[in-house]
Amino acid sequence: MPDTHTTECDIALLLEGTYPYVKGGVSSWVHQLVTQLPNWRFAAVFLGSQAKDYGGVQYRLPDNVTALQRLYLFEEREHRRVKPPRLPADTTALYARLHDSLRAGKAEVLDFSAHLAAGDPLNEDAFLYGEPAWHYITAAYEANATEPSFLDYFWTVRNLHRPIWALARAARELPRARLFLSPSTGYAGLLGVLGAQAQRRPFVLMEHGIYTKERRVDLMNADWINDARSPLQYDPTEVSHLREMWIRFFETLGGMAYRRADPIISLFETARQQQIHDGADPARTRIIPNGVDVERLARLRRPSGTAPPPVICLLGRVVRIKDIKTFIRAAHALRQRLPDAQAWIVGPEDEDLEYSRECHELAQALGLGESLRFFGFRRIEEILPEVGVLVLSSISEGLPLAILEGFAAGLPCVTTDVGACSELVYGRGDDDRSLGAAGSVVGLANHEALADACAALLSDRIAYGRAAQTAIRRVEAYYDQRQMIDAFDRLFAERVGDEGSL
Numbered sequence: 001m002p003d004t005h006t007t008e009c010d011i012a013l014l015l016e017g018t019y020p021y022v023k024g025g026v027s028s029w030v031h032q033l034v035t036q037l038p039n040w041r042f043a044a045v046f047l048g049s050q051a052k053d054y055g056g057v058q059y060r061l062p063d064n065v066t067a068l069q070r071l072y073l074f075e076e077r078e079h080r081r082v083k084p085p086r087l088p089a090d091t092t093a094l095y096a097r098l099h100d101s102l103r104a105g106k107a108e109v110l111d112f113s114a115h116l117a118a119g120d121p122l123n124e125d126a127f128l129y130g131e132p133a134w135h136y137i138t139a140a141y142e143a144n145a146t147e148p149s150f151l152d153y154f155w156t157v158r159n160l161h162r163p164i165w166a167l168a169r170a171a172r173e174l175p176r177a178r179l180f181l182s183p184s185t186g187y188a189g190l191l192g193v194l195g196a197q198a199q200r201r202p203f204v205l206m207e208h209g210i211y212t213k214e215r216r217v218d219l220m221n222a223d224w225i226n227d228a229r230s231p232l233q234y235d236p237t238e239v240s241h242l243r244e245m246w247i248r249f250f251e252t253l254g255g256m257a258y259r260r261a262d263p264i265i266s267l268f269e270t271a272r273q274q275q276i277h278d279g280a281d282p283a284r285t286r287i288i289p290n291g292v293d294v295e296r297l298a299r300l301r302r303p304s305g306t307a308p309p310p311v312i313c314l315l316g317r318v319v320r321i322k323d324i325k326t327f328i329r330a331a332h333a334l335r336q337r338l339p340d341a342q343a344w345i346v347g348p349e350d351e352d353l354e355y356s357r358e359c360h361e362l363a364q365a366l367g368l369g370e371s372l373r374f375f376g377f378r379r380i381e382e383i384l385p386e387v388g389v390l391v392l393s394s395i396s397e398g399l400p401l402a403i404l405e406g407f408a409a410g411l412p413c414v415t416t417d418v419g420a421c422s423e424l425v426y427g428r429g430d431d432d433r434s435l436g437a438a439g440s441v442v443g444l445a446n447h448e449a450l451a452d453a454c455a456a457l458l459s460d461r462i463a464y465g466r467a468a469q470t471a472i473r474r475v476e477a478y479y480d481q482r483q484m485i486d487a488f489d490r491l492f493a494e495r496v497g498d499e500g501s502l
Protein backbone atom coordinates (compact mmCIF):
# COMPACT_ATOMS: atom_id res chain seq x y z
CA MET A 1 0.00 0.00 0.00
CA PRO A 2 2.65 2.61 0.81
CA ASP A 3 3.98 5.47 -1.23
CA THR A 4 4.94 7.91 1.47
CA HIS A 5 3.97 7.60 5.08
CA THR A 6 3.83 9.78 8.11
CA THR A 7 2.72 8.80 11.56
CA GLU A 8 0.02 11.41 12.04
CA CYS A 9 -2.33 13.74 10.22
CA ASP A 10 -5.48 15.66 10.99
CA ILE A 11 -7.70 14.28 8.22
CA ALA A 12 -7.25 11.04 6.28
CA LEU A 13 -8.91 11.36 2.86
CA LEU A 14 -10.10 8.00 1.46
CA LEU A 15 -10.36 8.43 -2.30
CA GLU A 16 -11.77 5.79 -4.61
CA GLY A 17 -10.70 6.23 -8.23
CA THR A 18 -10.16 9.98 -7.90
CA TYR A 19 -7.48 12.28 -6.47
CA PRO A 20 -4.60 12.54 -7.13
CA TYR A 21 -4.33 10.01 -10.01
CA VAL A 22 -7.53 10.81 -11.91
CA LYS A 23 -8.82 14.17 -13.11
CA GLY A 24 -12.47 14.99 -12.56
CA GLY A 25 -15.01 16.88 -10.49
CA VAL A 26 -14.42 15.03 -7.23
CA SER A 27 -10.66 15.29 -7.66
CA SER A 28 -10.95 19.02 -8.28
CA TRP A 29 -13.02 19.34 -5.11
CA VAL A 30 -10.43 17.42 -3.05
CA HIS A 31 -7.57 19.54 -4.40
CA GLN A 32 -9.57 22.67 -3.70
CA LEU A 33 -10.20 21.53 -0.11
CA VAL A 34 -6.59 20.71 0.75
CA THR A 35 -5.11 23.80 -0.89
CA GLN A 36 -7.62 26.17 0.72
CA LEU A 37 -7.21 24.70 4.22
CA PRO A 38 -3.46 24.92 4.90
CA ASN A 39 -4.16 24.92 8.64
CA TRP A 40 -5.10 21.21 8.43
CA ARG A 41 -2.73 18.35 7.62
CA PHE A 42 -4.12 15.73 5.23
CA ALA A 43 -3.19 12.19 4.26
CA ALA A 44 -4.44 10.96 0.87
CA VAL A 45 -5.26 7.26 0.51
CA PHE A 46 -6.01 6.34 -3.10
CA LEU A 47 -8.06 3.22 -3.86
CA GLY A 48 -7.93 1.80 -7.37
CA SER A 49 -8.40 -1.41 -9.30
CA GLN A 50 -4.90 -2.33 -10.54
CA ALA A 51 -1.75 -0.21 -10.78
CA LYS A 52 -1.62 -0.61 -14.57
CA ASP A 53 -4.96 1.22 -14.88
CA TYR A 54 -3.51 4.56 -13.70
CA GLY A 55 -0.76 6.92 -14.73
CA GLY A 56 1.14 9.28 -12.50
CA VAL A 57 -0.02 11.91 -10.04
CA GLN A 58 -2.16 14.48 -11.86
CA TYR A 59 -1.99 17.25 -9.26
CA ARG A 60 0.81 19.07 -7.49
CA LEU A 61 0.30 18.01 -3.90
CA PRO A 62 0.42 20.94 -1.48
CA ASP A 63 2.74 20.86 1.51
CA ASN A 64 -0.09 20.06 3.93
CA VAL A 65 -0.66 16.69 2.21
CA THR A 66 1.82 14.85 4.39
CA ALA A 67 1.18 11.26 3.28
CA LEU A 68 0.15 9.49 0.09
CA GLN A 69 -0.79 5.82 0.10
CA ARG A 70 -2.12 3.60 -2.69
CA LEU A 71 -4.27 0.49 -2.42
CA TYR A 72 -5.13 -1.62 -5.46
CA LEU A 73 -8.07 -3.87 -4.66
CA PHE A 74 -7.86 -6.19 -7.66
CA GLU A 75 -4.11 -6.43 -8.10
CA GLU A 76 -2.96 -9.92 -8.96
CA ARG A 77 -1.41 -11.39 -5.83
CA GLU A 78 1.64 -13.60 -5.93
CA HIS A 79 0.57 -17.23 -6.25
CA ARG A 80 0.94 -19.16 -3.03
CA ARG A 81 0.05 -22.65 -1.96
CA VAL A 82 -2.67 -22.66 0.65
CA LYS A 83 -3.47 -25.58 2.89
CA PRO A 84 -7.24 -25.71 3.47
CA PRO A 85 -7.76 -24.53 7.06
CA ARG A 86 -9.45 -26.59 9.73
CA LEU A 87 -12.52 -24.73 10.89
CA PRO A 88 -15.27 -25.17 13.51
CA ALA A 89 -18.21 -27.35 12.58
CA ASP A 90 -20.67 -24.45 12.65
CA THR A 91 -18.70 -22.28 10.19
CA THR A 92 -21.12 -22.84 7.30
CA ALA A 93 -24.03 -21.73 9.50
CA LEU A 94 -21.96 -18.70 10.59
CA TYR A 95 -21.54 -17.62 6.96
CA ALA A 96 -25.27 -18.01 6.34
CA ARG A 97 -26.25 -15.95 9.41
CA LEU A 98 -23.76 -13.21 8.58
CA HIS A 99 -24.85 -12.82 4.97
CA ASP A 100 -28.54 -12.98 5.81
CA SER A 101 -28.13 -10.16 8.34
CA LEU A 102 -26.04 -8.08 5.93
CA ARG A 103 -28.61 -8.51 3.14
CA ALA A 104 -31.36 -7.45 5.53
CA GLY A 105 -29.38 -4.40 6.68
CA LYS A 106 -29.59 -5.58 10.29
CA ALA A 107 -25.95 -6.37 11.01
CA GLU A 108 -23.90 -4.01 13.10
CA VAL A 109 -20.86 -2.61 11.34
CA LEU A 110 -18.38 -5.46 11.36
CA ASP A 111 -14.75 -4.98 12.29
CA PHE A 112 -13.31 -7.09 9.49
CA SER A 113 -9.77 -6.31 10.60
CA ALA A 114 -10.45 -8.40 13.72
CA HIS A 115 -10.80 -11.51 11.52
CA LEU A 116 -7.45 -11.58 9.74
CA ALA A 117 -5.72 -14.09 12.01
CA ALA A 118 -5.00 -17.58 10.73
CA GLY A 119 -7.69 -20.03 11.75
CA ASP A 120 -10.40 -17.40 12.12
CA PRO A 121 -13.52 -18.63 10.25
CA LEU A 122 -14.00 -15.17 8.70
CA ASN A 123 -10.47 -14.70 7.41
CA GLU A 124 -9.52 -14.73 3.75
CA ASP A 125 -8.10 -18.23 3.46
CA ALA A 126 -11.06 -19.69 5.34
CA PHE A 127 -13.58 -18.20 2.95
CA LEU A 128 -11.62 -18.65 -0.28
CA TYR A 129 -10.27 -22.14 0.37
CA GLY A 130 -12.21 -23.67 3.25
CA GLU A 131 -14.67 -26.53 2.84
CA PRO A 132 -17.45 -24.77 4.86
CA ALA A 133 -17.40 -21.84 2.43
CA TRP A 134 -17.70 -24.25 -0.49
CA HIS A 135 -20.77 -25.82 1.13
CA TYR A 136 -22.25 -22.38 1.85
CA ILE A 137 -21.71 -21.08 -1.70
CA THR A 138 -23.13 -24.29 -3.20
CA ALA A 139 -26.22 -24.16 -1.00
CA ALA A 140 -26.77 -20.46 -1.75
CA TYR A 141 -26.50 -21.13 -5.48
CA GLU A 142 -29.02 -23.97 -5.36
CA ALA A 143 -31.44 -21.94 -3.24
CA ASN A 144 -31.23 -18.52 -4.92
CA ALA A 145 -29.63 -18.54 -8.37
CA THR A 146 -31.84 -19.12 -11.38
CA GLU A 147 -29.97 -18.52 -14.62
CA PRO A 148 -26.16 -18.18 -14.12
CA SER A 149 -23.85 -21.16 -14.32
CA PHE A 150 -22.35 -22.31 -11.03
CA LEU A 151 -18.89 -21.35 -12.32
CA ASP A 152 -19.98 -17.74 -12.97
CA TYR A 153 -21.77 -17.61 -9.62
CA PHE A 154 -18.77 -19.03 -7.72
CA TRP A 155 -16.30 -16.52 -9.16
CA THR A 156 -18.71 -13.64 -8.63
CA VAL A 157 -18.95 -14.53 -4.94
CA ARG A 158 -15.16 -14.66 -4.65
CA ASN A 159 -14.70 -11.33 -6.47
CA LEU A 160 -17.35 -9.68 -4.30
CA HIS A 161 -15.53 -10.67 -1.13
CA ARG A 162 -11.93 -10.34 -2.28
CA PRO A 163 -11.56 -6.56 -1.69
CA ILE A 164 -12.94 -6.78 1.85
CA TRP A 165 -9.82 -8.44 3.25
CA ALA A 166 -7.57 -6.04 1.32
CA LEU A 167 -9.46 -3.18 2.97
CA ALA A 168 -9.24 -4.83 6.37
CA ARG A 169 -5.46 -5.17 6.00
CA ALA A 170 -5.18 -1.60 4.73
CA ALA A 171 -7.13 -0.29 7.73
CA ARG A 172 -4.27 -1.45 9.95
CA GLU A 173 -1.74 0.56 7.91
CA LEU A 174 -3.59 3.86 7.65
CA PRO A 175 -1.84 6.96 8.99
CA ARG A 176 -2.85 7.99 12.47
CA ALA A 177 -5.63 10.50 11.92
CA ARG A 178 -7.97 12.59 14.00
CA LEU A 179 -10.74 12.26 11.45
CA PHE A 180 -11.51 10.10 8.41
CA LEU A 181 -13.26 11.62 5.39
CA SER A 182 -14.53 9.86 2.27
CA PRO A 183 -16.31 11.52 -0.68
CA SER A 184 -18.21 8.29 -1.41
CA THR A 185 -19.56 5.12 0.11
CA GLY A 186 -18.41 1.94 -1.68
CA TYR A 187 -14.89 0.67 -1.01
CA ALA A 188 -13.63 4.03 0.26
CA GLY A 189 -16.60 4.29 2.60
CA LEU A 190 -15.90 0.84 4.02
CA LEU A 191 -12.25 1.75 4.57
CA GLY A 192 -13.45 4.85 6.40
CA VAL A 193 -15.62 2.68 8.63
CA LEU A 194 -12.75 0.30 9.38
CA GLY A 195 -10.19 3.05 9.93
CA ALA A 196 -12.50 4.95 12.26
CA GLN A 197 -13.19 1.76 14.22
CA ALA A 198 -9.54 0.83 14.50
CA GLN A 199 -8.42 4.28 15.69
CA ARG A 200 -11.63 5.24 17.55
CA ARG A 201 -11.93 8.40 15.50
CA PRO A 202 -14.84 10.18 13.73
CA PHE A 203 -15.81 9.27 10.18
CA VAL A 204 -17.33 11.92 7.89
CA LEU A 205 -19.04 10.95 4.65
CA MET A 206 -19.32 13.53 1.87
CA GLU A 207 -21.25 12.17 -1.12
CA HIS A 208 -20.86 14.15 -4.33
CA GLY A 209 -23.27 11.80 -6.06
CA ILE A 210 -25.23 8.88 -4.67
CA TYR A 211 -22.61 6.16 -5.10
CA THR A 212 -25.01 3.20 -5.11
CA LYS A 213 -27.12 4.83 -7.81
CA GLU A 214 -24.08 5.51 -9.98
CA ARG A 215 -22.74 1.99 -9.51
CA ARG A 216 -26.14 0.60 -10.49
CA VAL A 217 -25.95 2.55 -13.76
CA ASP A 218 -22.41 1.26 -14.37
CA LEU A 219 -23.32 -2.33 -13.51
CA MET A 220 -26.39 -2.36 -15.74
CA ASN A 221 -24.11 -1.48 -18.68
CA ALA A 222 -21.07 -3.58 -17.70
CA ASP A 223 -20.17 -6.18 -20.32
CA TRP A 224 -17.83 -8.05 -17.94
CA ILE A 225 -20.84 -9.44 -16.05
CA ASN A 226 -21.97 -12.58 -17.85
CA ASP A 227 -25.70 -12.81 -18.59
CA ALA A 228 -26.41 -16.49 -19.18
CA ARG A 229 -30.12 -16.09 -19.96
CA SER A 230 -31.24 -17.48 -23.30
CA PRO A 231 -33.20 -15.27 -25.71
CA LEU A 232 -36.39 -16.98 -24.53
CA GLN A 233 -35.58 -16.20 -20.88
CA TYR A 234 -34.36 -12.65 -21.43
CA ASP A 235 -36.58 -9.87 -20.12
CA PRO A 236 -34.98 -6.40 -20.40
CA THR A 237 -37.07 -5.20 -17.42
CA GLU A 238 -35.39 -7.75 -15.15
CA VAL A 239 -31.86 -7.58 -13.79
CA SER A 240 -29.75 -10.71 -14.17
CA HIS A 241 -28.87 -12.53 -10.97
CA LEU A 242 -25.14 -11.71 -11.12
CA ARG A 243 -25.78 -8.01 -11.73
CA GLU A 244 -28.22 -7.98 -8.84
CA MET A 245 -25.56 -9.55 -6.59
CA TRP A 246 -23.13 -6.72 -7.37
CA ILE A 247 -25.83 -4.07 -6.86
CA ARG A 248 -26.83 -5.54 -3.47
CA PHE A 249 -23.17 -5.65 -2.47
CA PHE A 250 -22.69 -1.91 -3.01
CA GLU A 251 -26.01 -1.18 -1.32
CA THR A 252 -24.74 -3.11 1.70
CA LEU A 253 -21.49 -1.12 1.74
CA GLY A 254 -23.53 2.09 1.54
CA GLY A 255 -25.64 1.04 4.51
CA MET A 256 -22.54 0.29 6.59
CA ALA A 257 -21.08 3.72 5.84
CA TYR A 258 -24.37 5.44 6.70
CA ARG A 259 -24.57 3.65 10.04
CA ARG A 260 -21.08 4.79 11.08
CA ALA A 261 -20.65 8.26 9.52
CA ASP A 262 -21.48 11.47 11.36
CA PRO A 263 -22.26 13.72 9.66
CA ILE A 264 -23.45 12.41 6.31
CA ILE A 265 -23.07 15.30 3.88
CA SER A 266 -24.69 15.86 0.50
CA LEU A 267 -24.53 18.66 -2.01
CA PHE A 268 -28.23 19.41 -2.36
CA GLU A 269 -31.62 18.55 -0.86
CA THR A 270 -32.71 15.87 -3.33
CA ALA A 271 -29.49 13.95 -2.63
CA ARG A 272 -30.05 14.28 1.13
CA GLN A 273 -33.52 12.83 0.75
CA GLN A 274 -32.09 9.93 -1.27
CA GLN A 275 -29.58 9.24 1.50
CA ILE A 276 -32.41 9.16 4.03
CA HIS A 277 -34.39 6.83 1.77
CA ASP A 278 -31.34 4.54 1.59
CA GLY A 279 -31.03 4.35 5.39
CA ALA A 280 -29.19 7.47 6.59
CA ASP A 281 -30.35 8.93 9.91
CA PRO A 282 -31.93 12.32 9.03
CA ALA A 283 -30.47 13.85 12.21
CA ARG A 284 -26.95 13.16 10.95
CA THR A 285 -27.44 14.55 7.44
CA ARG A 286 -26.49 18.02 6.30
CA ILE A 287 -25.92 19.92 3.06
CA ILE A 288 -22.71 21.70 2.04
CA PRO A 289 -22.86 22.81 -1.62
CA ASN A 290 -19.80 22.92 -3.84
CA GLY A 291 -18.13 26.26 -4.43
CA VAL A 292 -15.69 27.70 -6.96
CA ASP A 293 -13.13 30.50 -7.00
CA VAL A 294 -15.46 33.14 -8.40
CA GLU A 295 -12.89 35.93 -8.25
CA ARG A 296 -10.36 34.01 -10.36
CA LEU A 297 -12.90 32.82 -12.92
CA ALA A 298 -14.52 36.26 -13.24
CA ARG A 299 -11.47 37.33 -15.24
CA LEU A 300 -12.64 35.02 -18.04
CA ARG A 301 -15.94 36.85 -18.63
CA ARG A 302 -16.60 38.58 -21.92
CA PRO A 303 -17.88 42.19 -21.90
CA SER A 304 -21.63 42.39 -21.38
CA GLY A 305 -23.62 42.60 -24.60
CA THR A 306 -21.04 40.94 -26.86
CA ALA A 307 -22.24 38.18 -29.18
CA PRO A 308 -21.57 34.69 -27.81
CA PRO A 309 -19.26 32.44 -29.82
CA PRO A 310 -21.27 29.72 -31.63
CA VAL A 311 -19.53 27.05 -29.58
CA ILE A 312 -21.11 24.53 -27.22
CA CYS A 313 -18.77 22.75 -24.83
CA LEU A 314 -18.99 19.68 -22.63
CA LEU A 315 -16.49 19.68 -19.77
CA GLY A 316 -16.14 16.14 -18.47
CA ARG A 317 -14.57 12.73 -18.73
CA VAL A 318 -15.43 10.69 -21.82
CA VAL A 319 -17.32 7.97 -19.96
CA ARG A 320 -20.78 6.44 -20.31
CA ILE A 321 -22.32 8.21 -17.33
CA LYS A 322 -21.65 11.55 -19.08
CA ASP A 323 -23.61 10.30 -22.13
CA ILE A 324 -21.16 11.84 -24.58
CA LYS A 325 -23.00 10.21 -27.49
CA THR A 326 -26.11 12.31 -26.83
CA PHE A 327 -23.91 15.43 -26.88
CA ILE A 328 -22.44 14.34 -30.22
CA ARG A 329 -25.91 13.78 -31.67
CA ALA A 330 -26.95 17.17 -30.32
CA ALA A 331 -23.95 18.73 -32.08
CA HIS A 332 -25.17 17.20 -35.35
CA ALA A 333 -28.70 18.51 -34.77
CA LEU A 334 -27.38 21.97 -33.81
CA ARG A 335 -25.52 22.30 -37.12
CA GLN A 336 -28.84 21.87 -38.93
CA ARG A 337 -30.11 24.92 -37.04
CA LEU A 338 -26.86 26.93 -36.88
CA PRO A 339 -24.50 25.76 -39.66
CA ASP A 340 -21.49 27.59 -38.17
CA ALA A 341 -21.85 26.03 -34.71
CA GLN A 342 -19.01 24.03 -33.21
CA ALA A 343 -19.04 21.47 -30.41
CA TRP A 344 -16.11 20.80 -28.09
CA ILE A 345 -15.53 17.89 -25.74
CA VAL A 346 -12.96 18.80 -23.11
CA GLY A 347 -11.91 16.04 -20.75
CA PRO A 348 -9.71 12.94 -20.45
CA GLU A 349 -10.46 9.92 -22.65
CA ASP A 350 -8.36 7.24 -20.97
CA GLU A 351 -10.87 5.97 -18.39
CA ASP A 352 -13.04 3.96 -20.83
CA LEU A 353 -11.10 3.49 -24.05
CA GLU A 354 -13.80 1.41 -25.73
CA TYR A 355 -16.46 4.05 -25.11
CA SER A 356 -14.09 6.78 -26.28
CA ARG A 357 -13.54 4.87 -29.52
CA GLU A 358 -17.30 4.50 -29.98
CA CYS A 359 -17.74 8.26 -29.54
CA HIS A 360 -15.12 9.04 -32.19
CA GLU A 361 -16.74 6.55 -34.56
CA LEU A 362 -20.18 8.15 -34.00
CA ALA A 363 -18.79 11.61 -34.76
CA GLN A 364 -17.26 10.26 -37.99
CA ALA A 365 -20.47 8.46 -38.96
CA LEU A 366 -22.45 11.68 -38.54
CA GLY A 367 -19.96 13.55 -40.73
CA LEU A 368 -19.19 16.19 -38.11
CA GLY A 369 -15.60 16.62 -39.22
CA GLU A 370 -13.87 19.67 -37.74
CA SER A 371 -17.13 20.99 -36.28
CA LEU A 372 -16.72 18.58 -33.36
CA ARG A 373 -13.40 18.46 -31.53
CA PHE A 374 -12.04 16.22 -28.78
CA PHE A 375 -9.55 18.31 -26.81
CA GLY A 376 -8.64 15.90 -24.01
CA PHE A 377 -7.80 17.55 -20.72
CA ARG A 378 -7.27 21.31 -20.92
CA ARG A 379 -7.14 24.09 -18.35
CA ILE A 380 -10.49 25.84 -18.21
CA GLU A 381 -8.74 29.21 -18.53
CA GLU A 382 -7.83 28.18 -22.09
CA ILE A 383 -11.30 26.98 -22.98
CA LEU A 384 -14.09 28.98 -21.33
CA PRO A 385 -13.36 32.38 -22.95
CA GLU A 386 -13.96 30.75 -26.36
CA VAL A 387 -17.23 29.02 -25.42
CA GLY A 388 -20.79 30.26 -25.85
CA VAL A 389 -22.83 27.66 -23.94
CA LEU A 390 -21.73 25.00 -21.46
CA VAL A 391 -23.55 21.67 -21.94
CA LEU A 392 -24.00 18.63 -19.69
CA SER A 393 -25.65 15.55 -21.20
CA SER A 394 -25.05 13.29 -18.18
CA ILE A 395 -27.40 10.57 -16.97
CA SER A 396 -26.19 11.07 -13.38
CA GLU A 397 -24.54 13.98 -11.57
CA GLY A 398 -24.26 15.50 -8.13
CA LEU A 399 -23.68 19.24 -8.08
CA PRO A 400 -21.33 19.66 -11.05
CA LEU A 401 -18.35 21.93 -10.57
CA ALA A 402 -18.26 22.39 -14.35
CA ILE A 403 -21.55 24.29 -14.27
CA LEU A 404 -20.40 26.51 -11.41
CA GLU A 405 -17.12 27.25 -13.19
CA GLY A 406 -19.05 28.14 -16.32
CA PHE A 407 -21.39 30.40 -14.35
CA ALA A 408 -18.46 32.20 -12.73
CA ALA A 409 -17.02 32.78 -16.22
CA GLY A 410 -20.37 34.21 -17.38
CA LEU A 411 -21.58 31.19 -19.37
CA PRO A 412 -25.18 29.96 -19.33
CA CYS A 413 -25.74 26.21 -19.26
CA VAL A 414 -27.94 23.65 -20.99
CA THR A 415 -28.11 20.45 -18.97
CA THR A 416 -30.05 17.27 -18.47
CA ASP A 417 -32.32 17.04 -15.43
CA VAL A 418 -29.94 15.21 -13.10
CA GLY A 419 -28.63 15.87 -9.61
CA ALA A 420 -28.71 19.53 -8.61
CA CYS A 421 -28.66 20.80 -12.21
CA SER A 422 -32.25 22.02 -12.18
CA GLU A 423 -31.74 24.11 -9.05
CA LEU A 424 -28.47 25.47 -10.43
CA VAL A 425 -30.24 26.68 -13.56
CA TYR A 426 -33.55 27.80 -12.02
CA GLY A 427 -32.70 28.38 -8.33
CA ARG A 428 -33.33 26.45 -5.12
CA GLY A 429 -35.37 28.90 -3.00
CA ASP A 430 -37.62 31.90 -3.49
CA ASP A 431 -34.78 34.45 -3.39
CA ASP A 432 -32.61 32.31 -5.66
CA ARG A 433 -35.42 31.56 -8.12
CA SER A 434 -36.22 35.26 -8.36
CA LEU A 435 -32.87 35.73 -10.12
CA GLY A 436 -34.28 33.93 -13.17
CA ALA A 437 -33.00 31.09 -15.38
CA ALA A 438 -29.30 30.64 -16.12
CA GLY A 439 -30.01 28.45 -19.14
CA SER A 440 -32.24 25.44 -19.76
CA VAL A 441 -32.85 21.93 -18.41
CA VAL A 442 -33.96 19.09 -20.71
CA GLY A 443 -34.74 15.40 -20.36
CA LEU A 444 -32.24 12.56 -20.50
CA ALA A 445 -30.88 11.28 -23.82
CA ASN A 446 -32.84 13.89 -25.80
CA HIS A 447 -30.37 15.29 -28.29
CA GLU A 448 -33.01 17.29 -30.18
CA ALA A 449 -34.03 19.11 -26.96
CA LEU A 450 -30.36 19.81 -26.17
CA ALA A 451 -29.83 21.23 -29.66
CA ASP A 452 -33.00 23.34 -29.49
CA ALA A 453 -32.04 24.86 -26.13
CA CYS A 454 -28.50 25.65 -27.29
CA ALA A 455 -29.76 27.20 -30.54
CA ALA A 456 -32.27 29.35 -28.65
CA LEU A 457 -29.51 30.86 -26.50
CA LEU A 458 -26.94 31.29 -29.24
CA SER A 459 -29.37 32.95 -31.65
CA ASP A 460 -30.98 35.42 -29.22
CA ARG A 461 -28.46 37.89 -27.82
CA ILE A 462 -30.94 39.42 -25.33
CA ALA A 463 -31.99 36.05 -23.91
CA TYR A 464 -28.36 34.99 -23.79
CA GLY A 465 -27.36 38.12 -21.89
CA ARG A 466 -30.12 37.60 -19.30
CA ALA A 467 -29.10 33.98 -18.74
CA ALA A 468 -25.41 34.93 -18.44
CA GLN A 469 -26.14 37.63 -15.86
CA THR A 470 -28.31 35.23 -13.86
CA ALA A 471 -25.50 32.69 -13.89
CA ILE A 472 -23.08 35.26 -12.51
CA ARG A 473 -25.43 36.51 -9.80
CA ARG A 474 -26.31 32.97 -8.69
CA VAL A 475 -22.76 31.71 -8.36
CA GLU A 476 -21.64 34.87 -6.57
CA ALA A 477 -24.51 34.67 -4.07
CA TYR A 478 -24.60 30.96 -3.29
CA TYR A 479 -21.61 29.05 -4.63
CA ASP A 480 -18.44 30.97 -3.84
CA GLN A 481 -15.76 28.59 -2.62
CA ARG A 482 -15.17 30.60 0.57
CA GLN A 483 -18.58 29.57 1.84
CA MET A 484 -17.79 25.88 1.26
CA ILE A 485 -14.27 26.08 2.69
CA ASP A 486 -15.46 27.87 5.83
CA ALA A 487 -18.14 25.21 6.33
CA PHE A 488 -15.57 22.39 6.23
CA ASP A 489 -13.14 24.31 8.42
CA ARG A 490 -15.87 24.59 11.06
CA LEU A 491 -16.85 20.95 10.60
CA PHE A 492 -13.31 19.67 11.09
CA ALA A 493 -12.87 21.77 14.22
CA GLU A 494 -16.23 20.56 15.53
CA ARG A 495 -15.49 16.86 14.97
CA VAL A 496 -11.84 16.91 16.04
CA GLY A 497 -12.75 18.73 19.22
CA ASP A 498 -10.74 21.02 21.42
CA GLU A 499 -7.39 19.53 20.30
CA GLY A 500 -7.54 21.50 17.03
CA SER A 501 -5.20 20.75 14.14
CA LEU A 502 -1.77 19.18 14.57
